[in-house]
Amino acid sequence: MDKNLTIALVVVAGMLGLLLLLNILCCFRWLCRRRAALRAAEEEERAQLLPEESPLPRLEEVKVGTLAALEGCFSTDGLLGPPGPARPRWDTDVVIVDPNPDVLISRKYSRYCLYAGLGIAGTWICRSKEITIDDVQVFCGPRGRTAEGRSWMIVHAVYSKFDHSSKEEGIKAVLQTMSEVLSSEEFAEYVNEEMQRFLGPGHVPTIFLEPPLSARTVLPWFRQIRHFAKCLASQPGVEERGILPLINAPVNVCCGYEVLRAAALEGVRDAVRERSQDAPLQDARGL
Known part of the structure; x- marks a missing residue:
């Protein structure tokens, strides 16, 4: 060459x-x-959640006994379980409360990670045993069993006008309504009955609840979940039995990320603090 x-x-x-x-x-x-x-960006969100001179009390300064029944209900899990592969990773049988509004406008389940992980993406949506509670449509979805032997069922609970509320006041009203419906006696009876029918009497699964967050609003997710958690923690009976107190099963509110769980716990603190402030006023009125 x-x-x-x-x-x-x-x-x-x-x-x-x-x-x-x-x-x-x-x-x-x-x-x-x-x-x-x-x-x-994450540090900035944390700073907004916990400002240096925040008027919120520290965790140990708010009735710890009350908080103990509530903070354990919120986790960084997703609906499929702890972070990891896109497949079910539960260590118990579960009832999934799914607020995804797509099921009201689609005929088949989308490729959303929950549906794909359960193997139901692309299958027909069947609104079985549908009821309506204060504009929230509740109906049974698919049910099945994982390779590890864990039973699962989906209960859809979707606010019918959810994505039409883009303003802060509108989305907060939706989150308030959702928290009231999910904590209501009618919803608890529906879920308890379906649990017993599917799993058998005396069988206690875990309720996996995804916060009904909307991307079509000016309110950031961490503020939405803080307000939703506050509304949940303000419902009657939560001090003794935790979130969704009328359902006969432990509840896991799946925040998905640590920053969202931190926001949810701030919402719980908001509710506990307000309840603590209202108690002396109620006692004074009773005198």
Whole structure:
């Protein structure tokens, strides 16, 4: 081979290698900046949740006995269980309370992670045993059993006008209504009856509840979940029996992320603090 051609090929190969190295360095630099930006955004959200001079009391300063019955109801789990592969990872039988509004406008289940993980994506939606409680449509969805032997069933509970409330006042009213319906005697009777029919009398599963958050509103998710948690924790009976006190099963409110769980716990603190402030007034009126 001609010596000049060999030199030219070596030079070209060297330049290509150099360009490849520069591209790799640029990509690495971009990834580092992206990671730093994500961390900064998360820290900013945490700062908004817990400002330096927040008027909210610290956890240990609010009735710890009351909080103990409530804070354990909120977790970083998703509806499929702890973070991990997109498949069921429960250690118990479960009843999933699904507020996804897509089931009211679609004929088949979407590729949403819950439906895909349960293997029902693309199957027909059947509104079995449908009832309506204060504009919230409640009906039974599919049920089945995991490879590990865990039984599961879905109860859809969807506010029919959910995505039409884009303003802050509207979405807060929706979240208030949802919390009242989910904590109501009528909803509890519906779920308790379906649990017994599917799992058998005396069998106690865990209720997995996803907060009904909307992306079509000016209110950020962490503020939505804080308000929803406050509404749930303000319902009668939660001090003794936890969230959704009339349902005969433990409840796991699946926040999905630590920052959302932190916001939910702040909502619980809001409710407990307000209840603590109202108690002396009620006692005074009774005198």
